[in-house]
Amino acid sequence: MSLDLASWRAAWQALGGTGNDALHAALLSRYAEPHRAYHTQQHLAECLALFDEFRALAERPAEVEIALWFHDAVYDVHRHDNEAVSADWARTALLDAGASPDVAGRVAALVLATRHSAAPATVDEQLLVDIDLAILGAAPARFAEYEAQIRVEYGFVPPAVFKEKRGAILAGFLARPVLYGTAALHARFEAAARANLRQAIASPG
Incomplete structure (x- = not known):
């Protein structure tokens, strides 16, 4: 595609x-x-x-x-x-x-x-949401690039404030019982996403 x-x-x-x-x-x-x-x-x-x-x-x-x-x-x-x-x-x-x-x-x-x-209401909503969140389960280098790109988009936010707010968002994802509701995407991305999220939350940067 x-x-x-x-x-x-x-x-x-x-x-x-x-x-x-x-x-x-x-x-x-x-x-x-x-x-x-x-x-x-x-x-x-x-x-x-x-x-x-x-x-x-x-x-x-x-x-x-x-x-x-x-x-x-x-x-x-x-x-x-x-x-x-x-x-x-x-x-x-x-x-x-x-x-x-x-x-x-x-x-x-x-x-x-x-x-x-909110929880996706249909199979197609679940698939689309999972695709949108697939970046969380990307290879470590791509995930690090993603985090850097998000920081650029919020460049006007002071570093300490950004770290606190971003950390809360990532922790919210990590706290979900399941990140990916589509079985195939769950198998592909769930474990990697949780590892990436834990690393990002623990990062001092």
């Missing part, structure tokens, strides 16, 4: 809509915004590649794919409604492209699931 137009158009066709090349360019532009360091085209491409590997687990794969494109479409660390605004954008784009209201609603719900504030 890649960021190219062919994959994008195929996903929209599967949803009963028409892929908008200008929208594809607009989304790529969003993921290239200068204030982003982690929530970038790199993250989007990693998510899409992992989804391609586990596509067969999705009930409605095209919906998950388009939701991945939109899940960080709006990203501003100073606001708290990024996912909601991204979900609204996805819903509007799907309706404008000729997709049914049911499809648009499900994709919007998928985007909202990446708030990680």
Whole structure:
């Protein structure tokens, strides 16, 4: 899976809509915004590649794919409604492209699931959330890069405050009984994610 137009158009066709090349360019532009360091085209491409590997687990794969494109479409660390605004954008784009209201609603719900504030309600929401959190179980070097990228995005936060707040977020993930609810992703990432989280929380940096 890649960021190219062919994959994008195929996903929209599967949803009963028409892929908008200008929208594809607009989304790529969003993921290239200068204030982003982690929530970038790199993250989007990693998510899409992992989804391609586990596509067969999705009930409605095209919906998950388009939701991945939109899940960080709006990203501003100073606001708290990024996912909601991204979900609204996805819903509007799907309706404008000729997709049914049911499809648009499900994709919007998928985007909202990446708030990680509630248990996923469907198989597809679980898969998408697990893909979004797969970075926690990345190889140590990639996980360290991820942590550094997050620090860049919050560069305006004083070091001591950042360490406290970030540590609390990571500890919250570590405290979950299960990080990945999709069996295949659990087997792939759960142990590594817990090791990465423990290391990051213990780090003095």
